[in-house]
Amino acid sequence: GENVEQHPSTLSVQEGDSAVIKCTYSDSASNYFPWYKQELGKRPQLIIDIRSNVGEKKDQRIAVTLNKTAKHFSLHITETQPEDSAVYFCAASIEGNTPLVFGKGTRLSVIA
Amino acid sequence: ETGVTQTPRHLVMGMTNKKSLKCEQHLGHNAMYWYKQSAKKPLELMFVYSLEERVENNSVPSRFSPECPNSSHLFLHLHTLQPEDSALYLCASSQDGQGEQFFGPGTRLTVL
Numbered sequence: 001g002e003n004v005e006q007h008p009s010t011l012s013v014q015e016g017d018s019a020v021i022k023c024t025y026s027d028s029a030s031n032y033f034p035w036y037k038q039e040l041g042k043r044p045q046l047i048i049d050i051r052s053n054v055g056e057k058k059d060q061r062i063a064v065t066l067n068k069t070a071k072h073f074s075l076h077i078t079e080t081q082p083e084d085s086a087v088y089f090c091a092a093s094i095e096g097n098t099p100l101v102f103g104k105g106t107r108l109s110v111i112a
Numbered sequence: 113e114t115g116v117t118q119t120p121r122h123l124v125m126g127m128t129n130k131k132s133l134k135c136e137q138h139l140g141h142n143a144m145y146w147y148k149q150s151a152k153k154p155l156e157l158m159f160v161y162s163l164e165e166r167v168e169n170n171s172v173p174s175r176f177s178p179e180c181p182n183s184s185h186l187f188l189h190l191h192t193l194q195p196e197d198s199a200l201y202l203c204a205s206s207q208d209g210q211g212e213q214f215f216g217p218g219t220r221l222t223v224l
Contacts, residue, residue, distance in 0.1 A: 032210075032211075034212065034213075042217075043202065043215040043216060043217050043218060044155070044202070044215050045215070046212045046213070049211075049212070087154070089154065089155055095209075095210050095211070096208055096209050096210045097209070099145070099157055099160050099168055099209070100157070100213065101157075102154065102155040102157075104153075104154050105154040105155070
C-alpha cells in the first residue's frame with residue numbers, strides 16, 4: 001500500500017520568509033495530492049491540491065509542485081505570516097479508488 | 113447546520129464503559145471516514161464507508177465498532193477501551209471518494 005513520508009516535522013521561519021515542506025510517496029499509481037492545514041484546536045482543512053496531470057499549482061502565497069518521476073511533492077508558502085502557523089499534512093491517493101494516506105505532519109511556526 | 117458535525121465534543125470514559133460517537137454531514141456526500149489523531153500517529157485512518165458500505169478497515173481493534181445507517185450519519189461505538197485509545201477522533205466526508213475531504217471538529221476522548 002501507499003506510504004507517505006513528510007519532512008521536516010517542525011519548521012520555524014521568520015515572518016516574511018518562505019517555508020517549504022516536502023513529501024515523498026511510494027505508490028507510482030497515486031494521482032491526487034492534497035495539503036491540509038490544521039490550526040491549534042481546529043479541524044484539518046484543505047488549502048491546496050494537485051493532480052498528477054500537472055507539475056505545479058499556485059494559489060496566492062501557496063504553491064505545490066509535483067515530481068512524478070521522483071515521487072515527491074512539496075508545499076511552498078511565500079511571505080509567511082503569523083496566521084500561517086499550524087500543522088500541515090500532505091496526503092496521497094489514487095483518486096476515487098484508494099483512501100488518502102497522510103504524512104505525519106509538519107508543525108510550522110512563523111515568528112513575528 | 114452546515115458541514116460536518118460531531119457529538120460529543122469531549123468524552124471521558126472508564127475502561128468498562130460503552131459509549132458512541134456520532135458524526136453527521138450536511139454536504140450530500142456519499143463517503144464517510146473515521147480517523148484517529150494522536151501525538152504518535154497524527155492522522156490514522158480507521159474506517160471508510162462508501163454508499164453506506166464499509167470498504168476499508170485498517171486493522172482496527174474490535175473494541176471500535178462503526179455503524180453507517182445512511183449516507184449522512186456515521187457512528188463509532190466504543191467498548192472496553194484502553195488508556196492508549198485516548199485521542200482526537202475525527203470524522204470526514206467526501207463525494208465518491210474524490211477530491212476534498214471535509215472534516216468535523218472531532219471528539220476529544222479520554223479513557224481513564
